[in-house]
Amino acid sequence: MSAYKLTCFAQSGNAYKPALYFALGGIDWEPVWINFFKGAHKEPAFAVKNDMAQVPVLEHGDLVLSQSAVILDYLVEQEGKFGWETAAEKREIWRWVMWDNYSFTSMFAPFRFFAAFVPEDKRDPGAMKFMEMRMANALKTLDARLAGRDWVALDRPTIADISIAGYCYYGDEVPFDFNDYPNILAWKDRLAALPGFVMPYELMPRG
Ligand SMILES: N[C@@H](CCC(=O)N[C@@H](CS)C(=O)NCC(=O)O)C(=O)O
Incomplete structure (x- = not known):
C-alpha cells in the first residue's frame, strides 16, 4: 500500500x-x-x-x-x-504558483467547467465573457514569460510548472486554442516529454 x-x-x-x-x-x-x-x-x-x-x-x-x-x-x-535550492529560487517559484492560483487556474478551471460540462443555455454569457477576457490576459502573460525560456520559474521544471499545467492537458475541453500561444505550446510539449x-x-x- x-x-x-x-x-x-x-x-x-x-x-x-x-x-x-x-x-x-x-x-x-x-x-x-x-x-x-x-x-x-x-x-x-x-x-x-x-x-x-x-x-x-x-x-x-x-x-x-x-x-x-x-x-x-x-x-x-x-x-x-521540483523544488528550490536557494531562498531566491523559492521566491521565484512561489511568485508563479501564486500567479497560477489567483490569475490562471482561478479563471481556467471555471471557464473550462462551464464550456465542457454545462449546457450552453445554462451558462451566463456575461460571466463567460469575463472569464474569456481574464483567460486571454493570463495566457498572454504566460506566453510572454516563456519566450526564450524552457520552464516558468527556473531553468529546470519545478512545482510552478506543475501547478500551471493543471488544466493544460484536457484537449478539446479547453475553451480556447493553445496554437495561438506558441511559447505555451512548446512548454506543454517539453513538460509532456518529461519521464513519467x-x-x-x-x-x-x-x-
Ligand atoms: N485552490 C484550490 C482549488 C480547489 C478547487 O477549487 N477544486 C475544485 C475541484 S477541481 C472544487 O473542489 N470545487 C468545489 C468548490 O470550490 O466548491 C486548490 O488549488 O486545491
Whole structure:
C-alpha cells in the first residue's frame, strides 16, 4: 500500500497538479476517487477531511492536507523534487504558483467547467465573457514569460510548472486554442516529454 493517498477525480485539474507531481517524480501514490459531480465534496463525511469542501486532499500518515499549492509544497519538503535550492529560487517559484492560483487556474478551471460540462443555455454569457477576457490576459502573460525560456520559474521544471499545467492537458475541453500561444505550446510539449508524464484522464480515476 502506498503512503500517499490523494482524493481526486480525473476531470479535476487541481487534483492533477499533485497527481502529476507523483507521476513525474516516480513516486508511489494511491488515488481515492470522489464522486464530485454528485456533490460528495459537500457531504459531512468529506468536511472531516477538508472544511473548504474542495478537491484535492492529500493524506499522508496522520496528515490531511488541502490546497494543491500547499500539497505541492509539502511534497517538495518530503521528496526534494521540483523544488528550490536557494531562498531566491523559492521566491521565484512561489511568485508563479501564486500567479497560477489567483490569475490562471482561478479563471481556467471555471471557464473550462462551464464550456465542457454545462449546457450552453445554462451558462451566463456575461460571466463567460469575463472569464474569456481574464483567460486571454493570463495566457498572454504566460506566453510572454516563456519566450526564450524552457520552464516558468527556473531553468529546470519545478512545482510552478506543475501547478500551471493543471488544466493544460484536457484537449478539446479547453475553451480556447493553445496554437495561438506558441511559447505555451512548446512548454506543454517539453513538460509532456518529461519521464513519467501521464495525461490527466490516464492518471486519475474517472468514476
Ligand atoms: N485552490 C484550490 C482549488 C480547489 C478547487 O477549487 N477544486 C475544485 C475541484 S477541481 C472544487 O473542489 N470545487 C468545489 C468548490 O470550490 O466548491 C486548490 O488549488 O486545491
